[in-house]
Amino acid sequence: MAKTSDSSGTEQRGPRHVAIIMDGNGRWATQRGRPRLFGHHAGAKRVREIVEACPDLGVKYLTIFAFSTENWKRTQVEVAGLMSLFRRYITKEARALKEEGVRVRFIGDRVKLDAKLIKLMDDLEELTSENDRVHLTIALNYGGRDEVARATKRLAQDVAAGRLDPESVDEETLPRYLDTFVLPDPDLVIRTSGEARISNFLLWQSAYAEYEFIDTLWPDFTEKVFAGLIGNYGARDRRFGGVKT
Incomplete structure (x- = not known):
């Protein structure tokens, strides 16, 4: 594999952080004459294989787009089915993720999620908090614009409270308020299913x-x-905007 350099000039051989927009579950099921939720269950199983492949491919961080802030517009049946799938996935995979050295984080606004799911998310984050082999981040009720709006609100609150000097705010300040503040920016973003749009995913973080x-x-x-x-x-x-000589 060809060598590349990150924004600091450090040499690396491949993407350290890969983000994936996992699209096409519904169409996959429809092509087989099955309900859309059948495709979502198949897609959830695929996640395990990709997470397991990360160490051998040199991928330390994997972020997957599981449910967007816009996905609430889907039918009530599909949304309810997806929420049930998330609860089942976390319950079923928790021990394996722990044993395989995967650290799990969730990003997104949890306010609209049900209490049982939030508890499972919190417990999984705590259970895997000491793992470091692969960092799996699951974007659940996540939207890039929503994330930036929430981050900006927190930043403004710190300015109003005197905790932050507005004159010191620069492009390095806002990332500290984002959901992904502990993660490096993604090097590679993949979207499946033939759609060529980013769908409000990691807007700030994916600049390069x-x-x-x-x-x-x-x-x-x-x-x-x-x-x-x-x-x-x-x-x-x-x-990264420069010219090699």
């Missing part, structure tokens, strides 16, 4: 990310496909 839009539907996204995209990234010339 490389993008891959592929036709593969998420339930068909295998470790082999993932590895191929990692290889493509390694061949790219990342200059």
Whole structure:
């Protein structure tokens, strides 16, 4: 794999942080004459394979888009089914994630989520808090604009309270208020299913990310496909606005 450099000039061989918009579950199910939730269950199973592939591919951080702030517009049946799936996934996978060295974090606004799901999320974060092999971040009720708005509100509150000098605010200040404040920015963002848009995902953090839009539907996204995209990234010339001499 070709060597690349991050924004600090440190040499690296591949993306350290990969973010994935997992799209196409519903279409995958429809193509098979099954209900959309069947596709979501298939997609949830695919997550395990991709998480397990990360260490061998050199990916330390994986962020997946599970449910957006806009997904509430879907039918009540589908939304309820997805919430049930999230609860089942966390309950079923918690021990394996702990044993496999995966640290799990959730980003997004938890206000609209039910209390049982929030408790499961909190417990999983606590259970895996000492793990460091792979950092899995799950974006649940997440939207990039919503995240920036919430971060800006907290920043404004600190200014109003005298905890933050407004003259000191620069582009390094806001990230400290984002949901992802403990994570490095993504190096590579992948979207499956043939759609070529970012759908309000990690808007601030992805300013210098490389993008891959592929036709593969998420339930068909295998470790082999993932590895191929990692290889493509390694061949790219990342200059971060500069010019190599």
